[in-house]
Amino acid sequence: MVRPFLLSALMGASLATAAPTLPNRPVEALDLARYAGTWHEIAHLPLFFQRKCIDTITATYTPRPDGTVGVHNACRTAKGMDASDGVARRADADSGALEVRFAPGWLAWLPMVWADYWVIELDPDYRWAVVGSPSRKYLWVLSREPSMPASQFRAIRDRAQARGYPVDRLIMAAPLE
Template identity: 30%
Template sequence: MSLSTAACAGAPQPVKAVAPTLFSGRWYEIARTPNRMQQNCQGSTSEFSGWSNGDFHVVQVCHEGTPQGPAKTYSAKARILPASGNAKMKMMFFGGLVSQEYWILDHADDNAWAIMGTPGGKYVWLMSRRPVLDPATRTAALQRVHALGYDLSHLAFPQQLSR
């Protein structure tokens, strides 16, 4: 599989450990690899809460069509995978019927943004603590996504409300 499909032939590994504080609070989606579950999603957020010994909860919200559109909400239980420096997690949706690993591939030193991907390298997300990144920070974060092997021309950039 080539990078032109936005997938990495070999999934990039997380570059550094992640502090537990990254798994709390709201994250806004800045960019993503298009995927079926998020088709037509705008104003997407993920809310992390309840961190306890590597277990936590995630509520993902997607607004259909526009950031003000009807909300679709997905809840998941998540668990940090052992010996991953808190950089790899498994989320379980629909009472555990569906599960997926996600890896924090990189993040800003101040946790202002994070790059999350799937182990196979097929999907990547750029997340931010703010709904809109300033241009210099956005450029630097996207350069980091590209350096990890993802083709930026294949990313979707959902609209966010400036809050």
């Protein structure tokens, strides 16, 4: 009786730590002008800086003349609306690899204030996007609309899991249709 239990426990452990089957990398091309605008967060992995957010989570991206992008994140908390502003820059010329910082501008020279922000999946019409990181610690599912069809979300979640993200820990921030 111990052997079947041990065997099933080992199989379960190997499934939980199975290697990703899809690559975790940024999309090859990201048009920042099309990406600009407001996105509604559908789900995210737990993060310290989002711990007070209840719902109505948005990210608004505004291109700047210097090639960077203004970032305005907002959400509803128990005390009302809360927001933070930052800046994003390209990590390379064309791909979805960006870096974002919310530290003051005078600290921008410090590499540690910039965090990887990878657009890892993007609807061809820029209607939804999936943002992650090389470490798989960060994951956001974004939509141009404040909700998303459940079947579409499940497909996105399944692909994120195939990339190695811990989707069982996703926090839903918006309703599914």
